[in-house]
Amino acid sequence: MRNIYFIIIYLFFKTVSAQNTDTIAFLPETTIQANRIQEQVLQSAKSILILDRADLEALPAQTIQEALQYINGVHISSRSFAHVQADISIRGGTFDQVLILIDGVKLNDAQTGHHNMNIPIPMEMVERIEVIKGPGARIYGPNAFAGVINLITKSKPDSKIKANYYGGDFNSHGGGISLSQKTGRVYHQLSARTDQSDGFRYNTDYSIYQFFYKAELESNRHLWAFQGAFTDRKFGANGFYADTSFRDQYEEIQSSYTAFQHQYNGSKFVLRSNLYWRRNQDMYLFIRDNPAFYRNFHLGNNIGLESHLQWINAWGQTGLGIDTRKEILRSNLLGDRERNVFALSAEHQWTRNALTITPGVALNYYSDHGYTWLPGVEAAYSISKNTTLVASTGRTFRVPTYTDLYYESPAELGNPNLIPEKAWSTDVGFKYLNQHWDVQYTLFYRRVQELIDWKRTENIWKVTNLGESLEIYGQEASIRWRPLDFGGSDIRLEQVSSQITLLHPIQNIDENSRYNFNMLNLQWINQFSLIVKDNIRLRSALRWMQPNAATQPSAETVNYFLADMNVAYRWKENEIFVEGVNLFNAEVYGPGGVLLPGRWLRAGISISIGI
Numbered sequence: 320m321r322n323i324y325f326i327i328i329y330l331f332f333k334t335v336s337a338q339n340t341d342t343i344a345f346l347p348e349t350t351i352q353a354n355r356i357q358e359q360v361l362q363s364a365k366s367i368l369i370l371d372r373a374d375l376e377a378l379p380a381q382t383i384q385e386a387l388q389y390i391n392g393v394h395i396s397s398r399s400f401a402h403v404q405a406d407i408s409i410r411g412g413t414f415d416q417v418l419i420l421i422d423g424v425k426l427n428d429a430q431t432g433h434h435n436m437n438i439p440i441p442m443e444m445v446e447r448i449e450v451i452k453g454p455g456a457r458i459y460g461p462n463a464f465a466g467v468i469n470l471i472t473k474s475k476p477d478s479k480i481k482a483n484y485y486g487g488d489f490n491s492h493g494g495g496i497s498l499s500q501k502t503g504r505v506y507h508q509l510s511a512r513t514d515q516s517d518g519f520r521y522n523t524d525y526s527i528y529q530f531f532y533k534a535e536l537e538s539n540r541h542l543w544a545f546q547g548a549f550t551d552r553k554f555g556a557n558g559f560y561a562d563t564s565f566r567d568q569y570e571e572i573q574s575s576y577t578a579f580q581h582q583y584n585g586s587k588f589v590l591r592s593n594l595y596w597r598r599n600q601d602m603y604l605f606i607r608d609n610p611a612f613y614r615n616f617h618l619g620n621n622i623g624l625e626s627h628l629q630w631i632n633a634w635g636q637t638g639l640g641i642d643t644r645k646e647i648l649r650s651n652l653l654g655d656r657e658r659n660v661f662a663l664s665a666e667h668q669w670t671r672n673a674l675t676i677t678p679g680v681a682l683n684y685y686s687d688h689g690y691t692w693l694p695g696v697e698a699a700y701s702i703s704k705n706t707t708l709v710a711s712t713g714r715t716f717r718v719p720t721y722t723d724l725y726y727e728s729p730a731e732l733g734n735p736n737l738i739p740e741k742a743w744s745t746d747v748g749f750k751y752l753n754q755h756w757d758v759q760y761t762l763f764y765r766r767v768q769e770l771i772d773w774k775r776t777e778n779i780w781k782v783t784n785l786g787e788s789l790e791i792y793g794q795e796a797s798i799r800w801r802p803l804d805f806g807g808s809d810i811r812l813e814q815v816s817s818q819i820t821l822l823h824p825i826q827n828i829d830e831n832s833r834y835n836f837n838m839l840n841l842q843w844i845n846q847f848s849l850i851v852k853d854n855i856r857l858r859s860a861l862r863w864m865q866p867n868a869a870t871q872p873s874a875e876t877v878n879y880f881l882a883d884m885n886v887a888y889r890w891k892e893n894e895i896f897v898e899g900v901n902l903f904n905a906e907v908y909g910p911g912g913v914l915l916p917g918r919w920l921r922a923g924i925s926i927s928i929g930i
Contacts, residue, residue, distance in 0.1 A: 351363055351365070351367060351369075351449060355458070355627045355628065355629050355638025355640050355664070355666060356629055356636045356637075356638040356666060356668050356677065357589070357629060360750075360752060361701075361705070361707055361752045362675060362701075362707065363697075363699065363709075364675070364677065364697035364698055364709040364710060364711045364746075365452075365453065365697065365709075365711065366451070366453050366709075366711075366746050366748065366761045366763070366795070367449060367450065367451045367452070368391075368449075368450045368759070369447055369448070369449050369450075370386060370390070370447060370448040370450075371446070371447040372447060373813075373814070374447075374814070375442060375447075375448070377814045377846070377848035377858055378846065378848075378858060378860065379858045379859060379860055379883045379884055379885035379898055380442070381442065381485070381898075382401070382402065382441070382442055383438050383440070383441075383442050383445060383448070383470065384397075384402035384405055384436060384438065385402065386448065387407065387448070387450075387468070388862075389844055389846055389862075390450055390844075391797055391818030391819060391820045391842055391843075391844055392409055392410050392452050392466075393407065393408075393409055393466075394407070394408045394409075394838065394839050394842065395407055396408065396837060396910045397909050397915060398556070398558075398559045398909045398910060398911075398915075399518075399519070399523055399525065399554070399559075399909075399915070399916070400489070400491075400516075400519060400900070400915065400916045400919050401491065401514060401516065401525070403525045403527070403552065403554045404433070404552075404554065404556065404559055406433060406435075406436065406910060407419075407435060407436050407468070408465065409450075409452055409465040410452055410453075410465050410466065410763065410765070410791070410793060410820070410822065411791050411793070411822045411824070411838035411839075412465030412466070413432070413465075413772075413837075414433065414435060414436075415431075415432035415462065415464075415717060415720060415723075415771075416432075416462065416466075416717055416740075417432075417435065417462075417463075417465055417466055417467070417468065418455060418459055418460065418462045418463035418464075418466075418468070419435050419436070419438070419468050419470075420459070420467065420468065420470065421438075421440065421469075421470045421472065421546075421548075421576070422469075422471060422472055422544075422546065422578070422580065423469065423580075423591075423593055424576060424578045424593060424595045424597070425460065425595070425621070425644075426438070426574075426597060427462050428597075428599050428619060428621075428720075429619055429621065429646040429648055429656075429658070429720060429721055430599065430601065430617050430619045430650070430653070430720060430722055431720050432720060434572065434574065434599050437550055437552060437572055437574040437599070438470070438550070439529055439530075439531065439548035439549055439550035439574055439575060439576065440470065440472065440510075440529065440531045440548050441495055441497070441510055441529055441531065443481060443483075443495070443497055443510065444472050444473060444497065444508060444510055444531055444533075445470055445471065445472060445473070446471050446472060446473045446474065447471045448468065448469070448470055448471070449467075449468070449469040449471065450466065450467075450468055451466055451467040451468075452465070452466045452761070452763075452795070453465075453466060453713075453744050453746050453763060454711075454713040454714065454715035454742070454744040455467040455715070456681065456683075456693050456713075456714075456715040456716055457664065457666075457679055457680065457681045457693040457694070457695045457713055457714070458666075458679070458681075460662060460683075461660070461683055461685075461716060461718060462717045462718075463715065464715050464740065464742065465765075472508075472533060472546065473499075473508060473533075474535060475501075475506045475535060476499040476506070476508060477499060477929065478499055478500050478501055478929065479498075479499050479892075479927055479928060479929045479930055480496070480497070480927070480928045481496070481497045481498075481892075481925065481927045481928075482494070482495070482496045482497075482925070482926050483496075483923060483924065483925040483926070484923055484924055485921050485922060485923025485924075486921065486922065486923065487898075487919060487920055487921025487922065488519075488918075488919050488920050488921065489516050489517055489518060489916070489919070490516055490517040491514070491515070491516035491517075491919075491921060492515060493513050493514035493515060493527075494512070494513065494923075495510060495511060495512030495513070495529075496510065496512075497509065497510035498510070500930065504536055504537070505534055506534065506535045506536075507532075507533070508531070508532065508533040508534075509531070509532050510529070510530070510532075511528075511529065511531075512528070512529040512530075513526070513527065513529075514526070515527070518555060518557075520557060520916075521555075521557060521566060522555035522556070522566055522567060522568075522569070522607065523554070523555050523556075523557050524554065524555050525552070525553065525554035526551075526552075526554075527551070527552050528549075528550065528551045529548070529549070529550045530548065530550075531546070531547075531548040531549075532546065532547050532548075533545070533546040533547075534546070540583055540584045540585065541581065541583055541584075542581070542583075542584070543581055544578075544580040544581075545578070545580070546577070546578055546580075547576065547577040547578070548575060549573070549574070549575040550572075550573070550574050550575070551571075551572075551573050552570075552571070552572045552574075553570075553571045553572075554569070554570060555569055556568035556570050556603075558911070558913050560603075560911070563911065563912055565605070567605070567606045567607050567608070568603070568604065568606075568607070569603070569604040570601070570602065570603045570604070571601075571602045572599070572600065572601050572602075573598075573599070573600040574597075574598070574599045574600075575597070575598050576595060576596065576597040576598070577595065577596050578593055578594065578595040578596075579593075579594045579595075580592065580593050580594075587630065587631050587632065588629060588630045588631065589628070590626065590627070590628050590629075591626070591627050591629075592624075592625065592626040592627075593624070593625050593626075594623075594624050595621075595622075596620065596621070596622050596623075597620070597621040597622075597623075598618075598619070598620050598621075599617075599619045600617070600618050600619075601615070601616070601618075602614070602615070602616050603615040603616075613728075614651075615650070615651065616650065616652075617648065617650040617651075617653060618648070618649045618650070619648045619649075620645075620646075620647045620648075621644055621645070621646050621647075622644065622645045622647075623642065623644035624642075624643055624644075625640065625642040625643070627639070627640040627641075628640070635667060635668045635669045636667070637666070637667045638664070638665065638666045638667070638679070639664070639665050640663070640665075640681075641662070641663055641664075642660075642661070642662040642664075643659075643660065643662075644659075644660040645657070645658075646658050646659075646660060648721050650721070652725075653721045653722065653724075653725040654725055656721055656725075658685055658686045658687050659685075659686040660683070660684070660685055660686075661683070661684040662681055662682065662684070663681065664680070664682070665679060665680060666678065666679025666680070667679070673700055674698070674699075674700050675698065675701075676696065676697070677696065677697045678694075678696040678697075679694070679695055679696070680692065680693065680694045680695070681693040685739075688718050688738070688739055691741075692714075693713065693714045693715065693716065694714055695712060695713025695714060696711065696713070697710070697711040697713075698710050698711070705751055705753045706749065706750070706751045707749065707750045708748075708749050709746070709747070709748055709750060710745075710746065710747045711745070711746045712743065713743070713744060714741065714742070715741070715743075716739050716740060716741045716742070719737040719738075719771055719782075723737055723771055723782050724737055726782075729779075730778075730779060730780060731773070731779065731782075732779055732780070732781045733782050734781065734782045734783055737771060737782065737783075737784055738769055738784060739769065740767060740768070740769050740770055740771050741768050741769060742765055742766060742767040742768065743766050744763065744764070744765045745763065745764045745765075746761050746762070746763045747761070747762050747763075748760045748761035748762060754801075755800060755801050755802065756798075756799070756800055757797070757798075757800075758797070758799075759795070759796070759797050760794070760795070760796045760797075761794070761795045761796075762792070762793075762794050763792065763793055763794075763795070764790070764791070764792040765790070765791050766788055766789070766790045767788060767789040767790075767791075768788050769784040769785070770784065770785045770789050771783075771784055772785055789824070790824070791823065791824050791825065792825070793820060793822040793823055794819075795818075795819070795820045796819050797816065797817070797818040797819075798816065798817050799814065799815070799816040799818075800814065800815045800816070801813070809851060809852050810849060810850075810851055811849060811850045811851075811853075812847065812849045813848040813849060813850060813856075814846070814847065814848050815846070816845070816846045817843075817844070817845045817846075818843070818844045818845075819841075819842065819843045819844075820841070820842040820843075821840070821841055822838055822840050822841075823840075824867075837866075837867070837910060838866070838867055839864055839865060840866065840867055841863070841864070841865035842862070842864055842865075843862070843863040843864075844860065844861075845861045846859065846860040846861075847859055854888055854890060855886070855888055855889075856885075856886070856887045856888075856889055856894070857884070857885070858884070858885040858887075859882070859883065859884045859885070860881075860882075860883045860884075861880070861881070861882050862880070862881040862882075863878070863879075863880050863881075864878070864879050864880075864881070865878050879905045879907050880903065880905055881901050881903075881905055881907070882899075882902040882903055883898075883900050883901065883902065884898070884899050884902060885897070885898040885899075891927070893925060893926050894924070894925050895922075895923070895924045895925075896923055896925075897920070897921075897922045898920070898921050898922070898923075899919070899920050900918070900919040900920075900921075901916075901917055901918050901919060903918075904917040904918040905917070
C-alpha cells in the first residue's frame with residue numbers, strides 16, 4: 320500500500336516538472352443547472368462536486384451507480400454487485416432523503432426510496448453529474464433533504480455509433496449500443512443496454528435492460544427537447560429485505576420516464592419548463608417459486624409540470640418557480656393512494672463587489688400533509704480570483720413514503736400517523752478552483768426533527784417519528800488535480816484526487832434503528848488515472864470506509880479497504896479493458912447485514928465509429 324503512494328508522488332512531481340501546454344482542465348466558469356438562478360461553481364455558496372465527462376472517463380466505473388461511489392459524502396449501500404438493488408445516502412441521510420434528477424426531471428418514488436437508484440440511462444449518455452450536498456428542498460423541491468444528484472445528459476453530440484461488451488466472474492456479461500445522429504435541425508440520441516449474471520450466491524441472479532432516447536431542436540431563442548427512458552430489472556433477492564435467513568425472495572421492477580422540455584432565452588430572462596411522467600412498477604415475491612404464498616404488486620405514476628423563470632435585472636438575478644404534481648399509487652398491499660403536490664418558490668441573488676447573497680423561500684403543499692415553508696439564505700465572498708468563502712443555512716423536509724405509512728407484513732408494520740421530517744442545515748467552507756486545481760472544504764451541521772425510522776420492537780419492525788432531535792455535524796475535504804500536458808514522456812497523469820468525509824452523530828447509536836444510523840463515520844477516497852505511451856490507460860481508486868459499529872454484524876467488519884483498478888488499451892476512441900473490483904477481497908456487508916460478493920473481475924471492449 321505504501322509503495323503505491325510513493326509511485327503516485329513520484330509521478331506527480333515528474334509531471335509537474337515536465338509540463339508546458341494545456342490539456343483537459345477544470346472549468347471554474349462551469350454553470351450549475353439549478354432550477355432558477357444559474358450560477359458558476361466558484362461563485363455558488365452550495366457545496367457541490369461536478370464529475371464532467373473527463374472525470375467519468377478517469378474512473379474504474381461502467382455505470383452511473385459505480386461512478387457515484389467515488390464521491391465523498393455519497394454512500395451507495397448495495398445488496399449485490401453491479402448495484403442491482405442499491406440505496407443512496409448523502410452525509411449520513413437515508414435513501415429517502417436524496418433527490419435524483421435527470422436534466423431536472425424528478426425520479427423519486429412515492430412508494431419507497433429503494434427505487435431511486437433504478438436509474439434508466441447508461442453512463443455513456445451522461446455528459447456530467449452534479450452532486451449538491453446539503454439542504455436543497457427550497458431550490459429543487461421536497462425530498463432534497465440531504466442533497467441532490469442531477470444527471471445531465473449529452474447535448475448535441477457528434478454523429479457516431481458506439482458499441483461495448485463485457486464478461487466477468489459469476490457469469491456476468493452485458494453490453495450496449497448507442498447512436499447519435501443529426502437529421503436536419505434535430506439531434507437524436509438512442510441507446511440500448513443489457514446486463515446479466517447467474518449471481519454470486521444462491522438466488523442472486525439478475526437481468527437488466529435499459530433503453531433511452533433524446534431529441535433536441537434549437538430554433539432562434541427556443542430550445543425544445545424530448546426524452547424518454549425505460550429499465551427492466553429482474554433479480555433474486557436472497558436476504559435483501561427481510562432477515563438474511565429468508566433466501567428465496569424475488570423482485571421485478573420496471574421504471575420509466577418521459578419528459579417534454581422547453582427553454583426560452585430572452586435578453587433579460589430565461590424561462591424553463593418541464594412536463595413529465597414517471598412510472599414505476601414493482602412486483603415482489605417472498606418465495607420465488609411459490610407466488611401464491613406472498614406477493615406484493617405496486618404501480619406508481621407521477622405526472623408533473625414545472626416552470627422556472629430567471630430574470631436578470633438592475634438589482635441582480637431574481638428566480639421564480641411553480642411546480643405541480645400528481646402522485647398515484649395502486650397496490651394490493653399499500654392500497655390505492657393519491658396525493659396532489661404544489662410548490663411556489665422565489666429567490667433573489669444580490670451582488671456587491673466581492674459579496675454575493677441569495678435569500679429565498681419556498682411554499683410546499685401536500686394534500687395529505689398540508690403546507691410547509693422553507694426559508695434559506697446563501698452567501699459567497701470572493702477573497703481572490705480563484706478563492707471563495709461560502710456559507711449557507713436553510714430549512715428542508717421530506718414527506719413519508721407510502722411504504723412508511725401503510726406497509727404491513729409479519730415482520731414489519733407501517734404507521735399512517737407519521738408526519739414529515741424537518742431539518743435545519745448549515746454549511747460553511749471555502750473553494751479554490753482554477754483550471755487544474757479543485758480544492759474544497761466544508762463544515763456542516765444538520766438538526767433533524769420528527770425523524771422517520773423503522774425500529775425493532777417485540778420482534779417486529781415498526782416505523783415511527785423519533786421523539787428526540789438528531790444532530791449530525793461533519794467535515795468534508797477534497798483535492799482534485801489535473802496536470803498540464805507535456806511532451807517527450809511515456810507516462811502522463813490524467814487526474815489525481817483525494818476526498819475525505821468525517822461524520823459525527825451527537826446522539827448515541829441506536830442498535831434498533833434500521834436505516835438512520837447506517838452511515839459511514841469515515842470515508843476516504845483516493846483516485847488517480849494515468850496514460851502510458853498514449854495507448855495504455857490505468858484508472859484506480861482506493862477507498863477506506865468506517866461504518867458505524869452498531870450497524871455491522873461483528874467488530875471485525877467495522878473498517879474495510881477497497882481497491883478497484885481498470886487497465887485499458889485504447890486506440891482512437893476505442894478500447895479493450897480489464898477491470899477488478901474489490902481486488903483485495905475485503906469482507907463488506909450491505910444493508911441488513913447482507914454479505915456482498917468479494918473480488919469481481921471483468922473484461923470488455925468498446926468500439927466507436929463516426930458516421
